Amino acid sequence: MDFLRPATWEEALAVKAEHPTAVPIAGGTDVMVEINFDHRRPEYLVDLNRISELQDWHVGEKTVQLGASVPYSRIMEELRAELPGLALASHTVASPQIRNRGGVGGNLGTASPAGDAHPALLAADCEVEVESQARGSRLIPIDAFFTGVKRNALEADELIKSVHIKKAEGPQQFSKVGTRNAMVIAVCAFGIALHPETRTVRTGIGSAAPTPIRAKAAEEFLNAALEEGGFWDNGKIITPSIAKRFAELCSGAANPIDDVRGTASYRRHAVGVMARRTLGWTWESYRGKSRGTEGVA
């Protein structure tokens, strides 16, 4: 094994071009577990910790460009206003020690269906900026990023540089089911974001399908129901029948399996419960109540 320590982003891309099998390591909270347990013996490890731009973020007019290695602890402390859903999700990641090291780039790189950031990213809407030495940078829409269980749209010579996430223009929520607050891999998780400017609602479901997914049929139903009832303008309470149907459709979007953390039928049920609750919380907040980004974890 070789341990490569590029000092700049350009050097890192050159290393990845020369050794496409090289495994990037930033927070190490996934990679080191695999190495410690002898599940993985990469030929090359590429340490990204020296590349300071990966630890930075820029708040633009419409989006936040979040460096791949910005640790969860900083997202939850410093980007709560711009990225409330992701901040809530970050707060549910493992423990303080893990949140101090891990970041969204690693979550996307691992592309686990249970990655905590994914439902929030799907709901907020974002593009993943990846780059290779040969072809330069490209933006992958989050909807096209997850291609299979622990698989993503990254080419072998590419590295994840940042995520361009839409700034919240309305309330967002995140909910996660597990046996305790800390140190759990989600049994299942749900993210929701209201986008009042486009009068749409987006969702994200974690740990309930081979990849993180959106509940698109549920979104379409809810968007139509909210439009039809004039809810965005009159700010009325969403009727229980609409909330119930939305929850059923979210539940139906899930395609879970039985495993050690929970059964498929429990996951389907829990996704529906989380969908109904988080819709309630965000809508109350939209109507001017004070729920805001409070709520979970």
Add this chain to the structure above:
Amino acid sequence: MRVHFTVNGRPQEADDVWEGESLLYVLRERMGLPGSKNACEQGECGSCTVRLDGVPVCACLVAAGQAEGRDVVTVEGLADFAKQRAEHGSCATGASGGSGVSGACGSGQGTSGTSGTSLQDAQHWRAEGTDSQTGEGTGLAPIQQAFIDAGAVQCGFCTPGLLVAADELLERNDSPSDADIREALSGNLCRCTGYETILDAVRLAAARQGEVV
């Protein structure tokens, strides 16, 4: 490969480090500092918690090469680290932000021997003084003394990680609520105490810290 980094305020190096080796392995097996405990090797238990540039991390999940040039504080250096902090004000290294800049807490100040804890001292560090039961007369960090006084130690395996995590909490928050304490220690597992005495110890240390100021 060879790696160099600062441990408890003194520059150290380790040779023949395997490229996939963890910081924890280097500390324990190459530098002879077994205070940081090796249990789960997957970041679940927190018993290997150390400060990396001031930030609490699981040493088992940091590749040794990632520590190159950086500043590590282990439980063996905690007493001195707390002492330096008390003497020089709140100068901890990058308390909550991970700024990566070492402060003036006796870290990275070369080889003068007046600051930090040498490898030999750290290897022989023991909580023994005139009275080995109460820790009296020893150079303990306030959080260590509080753990003894509150009876927060049973088998002791989780204690080093908890001490490092709790000390960092009290560094950035002088009067933590119970919720703050629970959250700060949520990454550290203890299978003996049921945690109540550990919470007592952190409250005790916080109260004593308040009295001093």
